[in-house]
Amino acid sequence: MSLVSSKTPSSCPVAIVTGGSRGIGRSVAERLAADGLAVVINYFSRRDAADEVANTIQSAGGEALVVQADISVTADRQRLVAEAMAHFGRLDLLVNNAGITSPGRKDLLEATEESWDQVFATNLKGPFFLAQAAANEMVQRKQPGTIINISSISAFAVSTNRADYCMAKAAMQMMTWLLATRLADEQIRVYEICPGVIASDMTAPVQEKYDKLIADGMSPIRRWGQPGDVAAAVSMLASGSLPFSTGERIHVDGGFHIRRL
Numbered sequence: 001m002s003l004v005s006s007k008t009p010s011s012c013p014v015a016i017v018t019g020g021s022r023g024i025g026r027s028v029a030e031r032l033a034a035d036g037l038a039v040v041i042n043y044f045s046r047r048d049a050a051d052e053v054a055n056t057i058q059s060a061g062g063e064a065l066v067v068q069a070d071i072s073v074t075a076d077r078q079r080l081v082a083e084a085m086a087h088f089g090r091l092d093l094l095v096n097n098a099g100i101t102s103p104g105r106k107d108l109l110e111a112t113e114e115s116w117d118q119v120f121a122t123n124l125k126g127p128f129f130l131a132q133a134a135a136n137e138m139v140q141r142k143q144p145g146t147i148i149n150i151s152s153i154s155a156f157a158v159s160t161n162r163a164d165y166c167m168a169k170a171a172m173q174m175m176t177w178l179l180a181t182r183l184a185d186e187q188i189r190v191y192e193i194c195p196g197v198i199a200s201d202m203t204a205p206v207q208e209k210y211d212k213l214i215a216d217g218m219s220p221i222r223r224w225g226q227p228g229d230v231a232a233a234v235s236m237l238a239s240g241s242l243p244f245s246t247g248e249r250i251h252v253d254g255g256f257h258i259r260r261l
Contacts (some may be wrong), residue, residue, distance in 0.1 A: 196253025
């Protein structure tokens with residue numbers, strides 16, 4: 001779906017950040033706004049939180065638009081892109097950040113099809129088809145662009161009580177490679193960021209577990225990751241600082257991915 005704005009396109013680059021009302025998404029949205037981008041803040045249920053992010057950005061002199069959308073739903077994805085285009089007239093960056101953890105964190109021998117469908121729809125199908133929609137807008141307008149997929153160390157670190165989550169995140173690397181290959185000639189770069197243990201609503205229920213693992217040296221850098229750590233990586237990729245790179249995976253995990261003896 002394409003909706004061409006009747007207004008003059010924004011003079012600054014425009015980013016859509018899914019799940020932008022809290023946690024990593026909020027930090028990314030605020031960092032991109034500080035970098036001079038206009039930001040479309042997508043949220044699922046917390047309008048108040050999304051408005052707070054927008055107000056923070058606007059109070060600092062930035063541009064922000066709040067759009068409710070469930071990225072697992074086709075019509076919502078189309079509306080998200082259409083509203084971004086209608087308001088700003090351009091789209092330069094998509095940050096696929098929205099995601100959910102495995103409902104109930106059930107052992108894989110007790111995992112349900114309902115959980116599988118929900119997790120894959122939000123964490124893989126939604127980001128893929130939203131990237132497709134964003135890329136089509138960029139290609140149609142013959143403008144360079146960037147797509148950044150926020151994945152997880154769960155893409156390669158097994159959690160047997162979150163099988164659906166781990167598999168969806170693992171598939172995101174192939175999704176990134178596919179998009180990077182197809183879109184390179186269109187001057188659209190595609191990247192994946194793998195956050196480690198980040199302080200957020202998603203990790204709050206298991207804080208005690210990770211406090212111990214971090215203290216025991218789970219990663220060389222012995223601290224919790226912060227949403228701002230991920231936002232810094234997004235900022236670097238969005239800046240165009242890696243013009244001869246695409247399909248890259250950036251680890252923001254304190255070195256967790258390093259194999260050690």
